[in-house]
Amino acid sequence: MSILKKLLPLDIASGMKLTGKYFGRNFLQANRSKKHIHITVEYPETPISIAPRFRGRLQMLRDEQGEIKCVCCLACEKICPTQVITISKGKKEGRKTPFPTRYDFEMERCIFCEFCVESCGFDSIILNHQFELAAYNREDFSIGMEGQFQDMFRVSPVGQHSISSTKNPDSPDYT
Amino acid sequence: MFKNEELEINLGPQHPSTHGVLRVKLRLDGETIVKCTPIVGYLHRGVEKICENKTFFQGQVWTDRMDYVAAVSNNLGWAESVEKLFGIHVPRRAHYVRTMMTELNRISSHLLWLGTHALDIGAMTVFLYAFREREQILDCFESFCGARLTTTAFRIGGLREDIPPGFIKQVQAFQDRFLDCIDEYETLLTENRIWKRRTIGIAPINADECIAFGVTGPVLRAAGVKYDVRKAFPYAAYAEMNFEIPTRTEADTYARYLVRLEEFRQSHHIIQQCIDGLPEGNVMAKIPKVLKSEVNEIYHPIEAPKGELGYYLVGEKGGQNPYRFHVRGPSFVNLQALPQMTEGRLLADVIAAIGTLDVVLGEVDR
Numbered sequence: 052m053s054i055l056k057k058l059l060p061l062d063i064a065s066g067m068k069l070t071g072k073y074f075g076r077n078f079l080q081a082n083r084s085k086k087h088i089h090i091t092v093e094y095p096e097t098p099i100s101i102a103p104r105f106r107g108r109l110q111m112l113r114d115e116q117g118e119i120k121c122v123c124c125l126a127c128e129k130i131c132p133t134q135v136i137t138i139s140k141g142k143k144e145g146r147k148t149p150f151p152t153r154y155d156f157e158m159e160r161c162i163f164c165e166f167c168v169e170s171c172g173f174d175s176i177i178l179n180h181q182f183e184l185a186a187y188n189r190e191d192f193s194i195g196m197e198g199q200f201q202d203m204f205r206v207s208p209v210g211q212h213s214i215s216s217t218k219n220p221d222s223p224d225y226t
Numbered sequence: 227m228f229k230n231e232e233l234e235i236n237l238g239p240q241h242p243s244t245h246g247v248l249r250v251k252l253r254l255d256g257e258t259i260v261k262c263t264p265i266v267g268y269l270h271r272g273v274e275k276i277c278e279n280k281t282f283f284q285g286q287v288w289t290d291r292m293d294y295v296a297a298v299s300n301n302l303g304w305a306e307s308v309e310k311l312f313g314i315h316v317p318r319r320a321h322y323v324r325t326m327m328t329e330l331n332r333i334s335s336h337l338l339w340l341g342t343h344a345l346d347i348g349a350m351t352v353f354l355y356a357f358r359e360r361e362q363i364l365d366c367f368e369s370f371c372g373a374r375l376t377t378t379a380f381r382i383g384g385l386r387e388d389i390p391p392g393f394i395k396q397v398q399a400f401q402d403r404f405l406d407c408i409d410e411y412e413t414l415l416t417e418n419r420i421w422k423r424r425t426i427g428i429a430p431i432n433a434d435e436c437i438a439f440g441v442t443g444p445v446l447r448a449a450g451v452k453y454d455v456r457k458a459f460p461y462a463a464y465a466e467m468n469f470e471i472p473t474r475t476e477a478d479t480y481a482r483y484l485v486r487l488e489e490f491r492q493s494h495h496i497i498q499q500c501i502d503g504l505p506e507g508n509v510m511a512k513i514p515k516v517l518k519s520e521v522n523e524i525y526h527p528i529e530a531p532k533g534e535l536g537y538y539l540v541g542e543k544g545g546q547n548p549y550r551f552h553v554r555g556p557s558f559v560n561l562q563a564l565p566q567m568t569e570g571r572l573l574a575d576v577i578a579a580i581g582t583l584d585v586v587l588g589e590v591d592r
């Protein structure tokens with residue numbers, strides 16, 4: 052028996068049977084069955100589903116009147132482990148609360164930990180769902196209140212895909 | 227110094243089988259290894275020193291980046307050490323969720339180990355199968371905390387938020403198919419004659435040597451020592467969990483493989499208990515906005531996938547950051563056993579030995 056076991060590669064055959072099963076299944080059903088059997092997706096064409104809690108790029112929010120929600124309490128600047136947020140306090144006509152004249156965010160050093168969002172007691176910042184954060188110049192990673200392609204309110208054109216494939220961060224059902 | 231026929235070569239630092247930037251200096255006599263010296267430090271970032279300059283809240287993000295394969299375990303260690311230092315009591319529900327996440331992380335870490343270890347030794351297929359399941363776990367992490375690898379999963383005092391709706395269903399979906407997946411890995415490897423030839427009797431280290439080197443985790447358990455921090459010093463919700471510590475006595479690469487496969491099953495069992503017994507309640511303890519420590523020191527070990535991960539924290543009076551922080555990383559300590567495992571053996575076995583120790587260079591170098 053043991054000689055037979057040694058001669059016949061049954062152990063290897065059972066492994067081949069398993070891989071053959073998967074090969075056959077994927078080969079025959081690949082584009083036919085309605086059931087989603089693929090593990091991979093054809094990425095830029097097929098949008099990727101992102102979890103609602105996904106931590107992407109930092110973004111500032113405006114309230115219903117279009118006012119910047121941030122009131123310059125500097126909590127986010129203080130908690131940030133990598134110190135990538137720099138805020139300057141200022142005043143604006145017709146606004147009681149302080150107003151950020153400068154809100155600089157250096158994305159290349161951000162580690163997407165969400166501590167800033169947690170520390171903000173005014174819900175004025177979120178981490179949106181943008182994960183395509185590439186840029187062509189180093190300066191493009193320093194994001195401020197104003198910018199040519201992206202700023203703290205607009206995301207970069209490179210990242211439009213990842214934004215469009217998820218829920219709108221401004222909508223109320225966003226978590 | 228050199229005998230006539232001896233030749234010194236470097237394995238790494240840029241070698242695909244060293245799982246990072248590990249350099250191993252090998253002195254060879256033919257194909258036999260005369261001397262083996264692991265050289266570490268290529269990825270040194272000074273995590274301990276950085277954490278001493280960050281507050282207790284901020285420190286957690288650096289633990290993510292030590293053992294990046296098992297970030298959740300590292301987070302748990304940090305959160306629990308700080309809680310121990312300040313005497314914070316975490317709600318029971320948070321303990322359960324933490325246990326569940328850590329066990330999922332143990333599975334994902336072992337899956338990465340299984341895939342890459344088999345790939346190093348020459349079994350390509352298992353890699354694809356293991357990563358298929360790992361993907362599902364990382365999806366669970368993504369819905370739980372928003373990130374897949376550098377999770378920053380827990381907060382001091384509990385969890386940041388309760389589990390998201392549908393999360394239990396997602397984990398249950400993984401649970402339902404994972405036992406079959408383990409059987410698939412077993413079909414591919416356990417009886418496979420090539421795999422057995424490459425692992426049985428390779429890179430042995432007996433129990434006494436393991437203890438002398440301070441080796442922990444599956445390597446120690448494969449040498450027959452029934453030591454697991456989860457049982458020895460229960461933390462999180464492990465005291466309420468019912469599970470076994472798998473051990474073997476052969477102390478070779480094959481035995482370690484079997485131990486880790488059994489740990490898959492035990493982790494699966496623990497996750498199921500967490501799902502079934504998940505208590506209601508809040509997930510965050512009341513903690514002050516600013517943590518100011520007293521003069522105090524603690525050592526808190528947890529069972530990371532690779533072995534005993536211990537955090538040593540010293541607090542100074544009124545300090546917002548640790549006065550001293552030290553990590554006892556399992557990968558670093560386990561790596562010391564490499565010369566013992568390989569000297570006097572063949573060159574090809576070094577790859578198996580590095581794989582079976584399951585080192586992550588982010589944690590070795592820190």
Ligand code: SF4
Pocket residue numbers: 109130131132133134135136160161162163164165166167168
């Ligand atoms: S996500 Fe973290 S690193 Fe990035 S800006 Fe916020 S606090 Fe700083």
Ligand code: SF4
Pocket residue numbers: 120121122123124125126127128138170171172173174175176
């Ligand atoms: S924590 Fe919120 S309100 Fe305070 S400065 Fe930061 S963004 Fe503005």
